[in-house]
Amino acid sequence: MSRFKGNKPLLIILLLAFIIRLTLLITVFVKNPDGIYVYDSYGYWNLGYNMFHEGTFSQSENAPLDPDYYRTPVYPLFIAFAEMIGPEGFSIIILQIILSVLTCYIVYRLAEQITGNRFISNTAALIVALDLPSVAMTTIVLTETLFTFLMILSFYFFTRFLKNDQRKDILYAAVFSGLLILCRPIAFCIPLLFIAFILYKNIRSIKIFLRNTLLYGGIVLLVLSPWLARNKITFGHFFVSVIREHNLLNYQAAAVYAERYGRSLPGSQSILRWKTFREFKGNAYKQPYEYAAFIEKEALSVISDSPIIFMKQQVIQVGYFFLKPTCAYFEIQFGHWGKGYNTIPKTYKVFESFFKRTSTVTIMLVLFQLLLMTLVYSACITGIIYMRKEKLLMICSLLILTILCFAVMNLPPVTEARFRVPVVPLIAIISACGVFYVKEKYFNGQEKK
Numbered sequence: 001m002s003r004f005k006g007n008k009p010l011l012i013i014l015l016l017a018f019i020i021r022l023t024l025l026i027t028v029f030v031k032n033p034d035g036i037y038v039y040d041s042y043g044y045w046n047l048g049y050n051m052f053h054e055g056t057f058s059q060s061e062n063a064p065l066d067p068d069y070y071r072t073p074v075y076p077l078f079i080a081f082a083e084m085i086g087p088e089g090f091s092i093i094i095l096q097i098i099l100s101v102l103t104c105y106i107v108y109r110l111a112e113q114i115t116g117n118r119f120i121s122n123t124a125a126l127i128v129a130l131d132l133p134s135v136a137m138t139t140i141v142l143t144e145t146l147f148t149f150l151m152i153l154s155f156y157f158f159t160r161f162l163k164n165d166q167r168k169d170i171l172y173a174a175v176f177s178g179l180l181i182l183c184r185p186i187a188f189c190i191p192l193l194f195i196a197f198i199l200y201k202n203i204r205s206i207k208i209f210l211r212n213t214l215l216y217g218g219i220v221l222l223v224l225s226p227w228l229a230r231n232k233i234t235f236g237h238f239f240v241s242v243i244r245e246h247n248l249l250n251y252q253a254a255a256v257y258a259e260r261y262g263r264s265l266p267g268s269q270s271i272l273r274w275k276t277f278r279e280f281k282g283n284a285y286k287q288p289y290e291y292a293a294f295i296e297k298e299a300l301s302v303i304s305d306s307p308i309i310f311m312k313q314q315v316i317q318v319g320y321f322f323l324k325p326t327c328a329y330f331e332i333q334f335g336h337w338g339k340g341y342n343t344i345p346k347t348y349k350v351f352e353s354f355f356k357r358t359s360t361v362t363i364m365l366v367l368f369q370l371l372l373m374t375l376v377y378s379a380c381i382t383g384i385i386y387m388r389k390e391k392l393l394m395i396c397s398l399l400i401l402t403i404l405c406f407a408v409m410n411l412p413p414v415t416e417a418r419f420r421v422p423v424v425p426l427i428a429i430i431s432a433c434g435v436f437y438v439k440e441k442y443f444n445g446q447e448k449k
Contacts, residue, residue, distance in 0.1 A: 009122045010108055017104045017129035021097045021138045024333070028139055029090075032335030036089055041141035047071055048079025057230075067234050069288040070243045073227055074150075074183040075143045089141070096145040100138040103149045104129050107425045110156045111432060113163065114395050119439070123432035124425070127376060131424050132369045133326040133417040140329065143184050144421045150180045151187070152425050155402075158194055159395060162201055167215065170198075174216045178223025185241045189405045191220050197398055235289055242292035245299070249276065251411040253299035256309050265413065272298065317412040322377070325369035326417040330362045369417075376431040383434030399426040 028035040037045070046059045047068060057073060058065035082092040104125045111121040128134060137144035154176040161169035177194065180187040195213050202209035228238045250269050258268040276295045277284055284291040303310045331337055336359050358366075387396040403423045410419045 007118065007122075010105075010125065013108075013122060013125045013129050014101055014104055016126075017101045018097065020129065020135055021100055024135060025093055025097065025139050028333045032333060033089075035333035035335060036093055036139055037141055038329070038332065043071065044075055044079060044143070045141060047073075047076035048083055051076055052080040052083055066285070069231070069235060070241060070246070072182045072185060072241050074179055075146055078146055079141070092141055093139050096138050099149045100134065100145050103145075103152055103425065106149070106152045106156055107428060110152060110159065110425070111429045113156065113160055114392060114429065115390070115433065117436060120429075120432045120436045123435050124428040127372075127428035127431060128425050130372060131421075131428075132365055132372075134421050134424055136326045136329045136333070137418050137421050139333065142418070144418055147180065147183045147187070148422045148425065150176050150183055151190070151422050154180055154190060154194075155398075155426070158197075159398075162197065162394070170212060170216050171219055174219030175223055177216075178220045181220075181224060181240060182227055185244060186406070186409055188240075189409070190402070191217065193398065193401055193405070197394070200394065231289075235287070237289040239289055239292075242288050245292035245296040247411055249273070249295045249299040251414060252310065252313075253302040255313055255413045256306050257302050259309050259313070260306050272302070313412040314408065317410055317415045318407045320415040321407040321410050321420055323373070324415060324417045324420075325366045325373070327358065327362060327366050328416075329418070330365055331358065334359065334361065336362070376427060379431040379434030379438070380427065381434060382437045383430040383432070386433040386437035387430070396430065399430055402426055 043059045046061060047057060050056050050058045050060070050065055051073075054065055056065050057068050057076070059068050059071070060066050078095070079092055082095050085091045085095075107128050108121045108125040111124040112118065115121070134144075134148070154173055157169045157176065158173040160166070161173060173194065177187070177191050180190060194216065198212050198216065199209050202212065224240065227240065231240075232238050249272055254265055254268040254272055257263065257272060258265045261268070263271075276291075276298050279298075280291055280294050282290055384396060384400075387393060403426055406419070406423050
């Protein structure tokens with residue numbers, strides 16, 4: 001408790017974060033108990049259930065339990081652990097609430113480590129505590145909460161390594177980086193970024209760079225190795241997941257195909273899936289690695305035929321990544337689409353019908369999100385100025401590059417606010433620096449450390 005002595009604001013922020021998330025959980029269980037599940041939740045839950053009860057990694061609901069090659073094991077293991085505690089579903093969300101509050105605390109510690117400024121640290125934690133997409137995902141059985149927690153821990157230890165050059169910090173950063181990839185494979189960019197900054201830090205000493213890179217990279221591979229070995233034994237190849245190739249075909253390529261030929265996205269997805277399935281010389285189910293390589297080639301062919309359409313869609317989706325508020329998830333959780341209804345029809349025109357069909361509570365929540373995003377992004381501009389003046393440009397660059405990587409790698413045309421959740425803590429730190437800069441420059445506040 002020594003960390004909270006003399007810092008009541010932090011304790012209040014963490015308590016606020018817990019109350020907000022617990023209030024949403026209670027509301028969901030009263031109004032629509034099935035609101036903690038959306039479409040992808042059931043696949044994750046089946047994996048966790050089968051791991052705990054059957055000792056196999058499979059999404060199948062009935063025998064035979066076919067081994068899965070899409071998902072990675074960390075979140076299903078989290079579900080299996082939660083289900084062991086019980087009761088079903090509730091234990092998962094309670095653990096996610098705890099992780100979400102801890103994320104606010106680690107954001108405080110990370111911001112304090114970077115800036116040495118308590119006001120900035122408290123402000124960053126507050127932004128994360130109030131971020132409604134993060135709140136919504138805490139009460140849904142999906143990877144975002146655990147993934148965000150692991151990512152902020154990776155950044156905490158890596159930035160501490162950059163500051164103090166302690167070998168144990170790079171070891172911890174590597175462990176959490178490996179777990180991050182095994183939670184969601186999109187995190188493969190994190191080790192690449194970290195290694196680039198190890199090089200930048202040790203640019204004058206190749207020996208130290210190689211030593212630190214080998215240590216970091218070796219530990220990451222060590223964490224990944226049991227899963228790579230499982231896939232080698234099961235499918236004949238070392239790989240983490242093939243979901244990237246399937247997403248490339250089903251979303252990026254299908255979206256390009258749909259616009260080029262004037263078709264719907266579901267229709268284009270169906271055409272490309274059946275085309276590749278028919279043309280593949282092998283068994284797509286028993287040769288997932290080979291099939292993934294085949295559909296990746298087809299997807300890149302579709303994209304390369306219409307690069308302008310692809311680039312236009314990417315730019316639009318980057319905008320959606322930063323600007324979209326959470327609306328549908330609240331509507332689903334509150335049961336406004338019916339008890340147990342875990343999705344909103346793709347044909348539903350959200351913007352056209354926003355004030356006609358959307359509940360008043362959700363409208364107020366969306367307006368709050370838009371106001372908070374406006375303030376946060378505005379403060380990011382002055383935050384970059386502040387970090388540059390305080391000679392924190394290297395850390396600032398790391399945060400910005402990570403945010404941009406996630407923005408670029410999201411999925412046109414299905415970008416949701418939940419894709420932004422993992423980088424909200426990084427945005428919050430830059431924004432908090434901006435708030436402090438404005439306070440000091442225009443309101444003559446006294447810096448408290």
